Amino acid sequence: MFAMTNSKTKKSSFMARLLPKRFRKDHPLVPVVRLTGAIGMATPLRPGIALETCAGALERAFSARGAVAVAVSINSPGGSPVQSNLIFKRIRALAAEKSIPVYTFCEDVAASGGYMLACAGDEIYADPSSIIGSIGVVSSGFGFTKAIEKLGVERRVYTAGARKVILDPFQEEKPEDIKQLLAIQKEIHQTFMALVRERRAEALNGTEKKLFSGEFWAGEKAVELGLIDDLGDLRSVLRSKFGEHVRLKVMTREGGWLKRRLGLKNLIPAFTTFASDGGFSLTEDALSTIEARALWARFGL
Numbered sequence: 001m002f003a004m005t006n007s008k009t010k011k012s013s014f015m016a017r018l019l020p021k022r023f024r025k026d027h028p029l030v031p032v033v034r035l036t037g038a039i040g041m042a043t044p045l046r047p048g049i050a051l052e053t054c055a056g057a058l059e060r061a062f063s064a065r066g067a068v069a070v071a072v073s074i075n076s077p078g079g080s081p082v083q084s085n086l087i088f089k090r091i092r093a094l095a096a097e098k099s100i101p102v103y104t105f106c107e108d109v110a111a112s113g114g115y116m117l118a119c120a121g122d123e124i125y126a127d128p129s130s131i132i133g134s135i136g137v138v139s140s141g142f143g144f145t146k147a148i149e150k151l152g153v154e155r156r157v158y159t160a161g162a163r164k165v166i167l168d169p170f171q172e173e174k175p176e177d178i179k180q181l182l183a184i185q186k187e188i189h190q191t192f193m194a195l196v197r198e199r200r201a202e203a204l205n206g207t208e209k210k211l212f213s214g215e216f217w218a219g220e221k222a223v224e225l226g227l228i229d230d231l232g233d234l235r236s237v238l239r240s241k242f243g244e245h246v247r248l249k250v251m252t253r254e255g256g257w258l259k260r261r262l263g264l265k266n267l268i269p270a271f272t273t274f275a276s277d278g279g280f281s282l283t284e285d286a287l288s289t290i291e292a293r294a295l296w297a298r299f300g301l
Contacts, residue, residue, distance in 0.1 A: 031061035039113040040080025051086040057251040062094040078112025091120035119199040124228040132222035136214025137185040
């Protein structure tokens with residue numbers, strides 16, 4: 001009787017090995033979603049990160065049959081606080097709906113809005129050289145009043161609403177305008193801090209004055225401060241958690257290969273002054289590229 005049972009077990013094991021990996025229970029699946037680029041800033045060849053561009057991949061990741069967890073790889077210097085929060089909330093909503101744990105992995109940088117995305121993970125990992133943090137809000141621009149005066153340019157602006165041209169770079173700064181901007185920044189900063197407090201809870205190890213100052217750190221110091229859980233790369237960490245046979249499946253963005261690679265969705269309207277679908281003009285796209293580049297440069301990248 002024992003011999004017959006043992007024979008059946010061996011036969012069942014042999015048949016299981018013949019199945020494709022995606023059907024084998026001893027090969028757990030972890031879908032991987034990559035979030036790379038400045039948040040909310042589209043450029044011709046770099047669509048950037050926005051809820052619109054990653055929602056499909058996130059939905060497919062959390063709906064993948066047999067998924068034991070979802071991994072999110074992040075490489076972002078930040079950007080739009082709104083898009084950062086929208087993506088964060090979508091990840092947490094899907095995790096709760098599917099009862100699936102989320103592991104986030106920081107690559108070169110997960111700063112500002114990029115760190116907000118990292119906080120969507122139940123556990124956060126990074127490389128020793130990853131840049132982490134920058135929990136703050138920044139607005140920047142230029143003043144051109146002296147330049148247009150020197151060039152002999154006269155600017156004419158007509159508005160219905162006395163505050164419609166607040167912080168216009170072609171007009172002198174006004175104290176009341178700066179005061180209003182700082183109030184808005186403070187409100188956004190409070191939202192960011194509350195999110196980090198909620199997600200990192202007891203893990204945080206440092207004064208709020210330091211943690212929420214906008215400062216950023218490399219991986220080891222980020223572990224010490226409780227901003228991340230540990231150092232490690234995606235493949236090694238998931239193998240340690242789910243075994244060496246874990247299957248990692250990257251969930252690509254929607255659209256054809258050529259569209260994804262060349263960014264045609266953003267490229268076409270860039271060459272028109274006013275795109276019929278409300279897309280960027282060439283000037284706007286150039287400015288978006290410069291702004292995104294400046295975000296990366298802040299972290300030496």
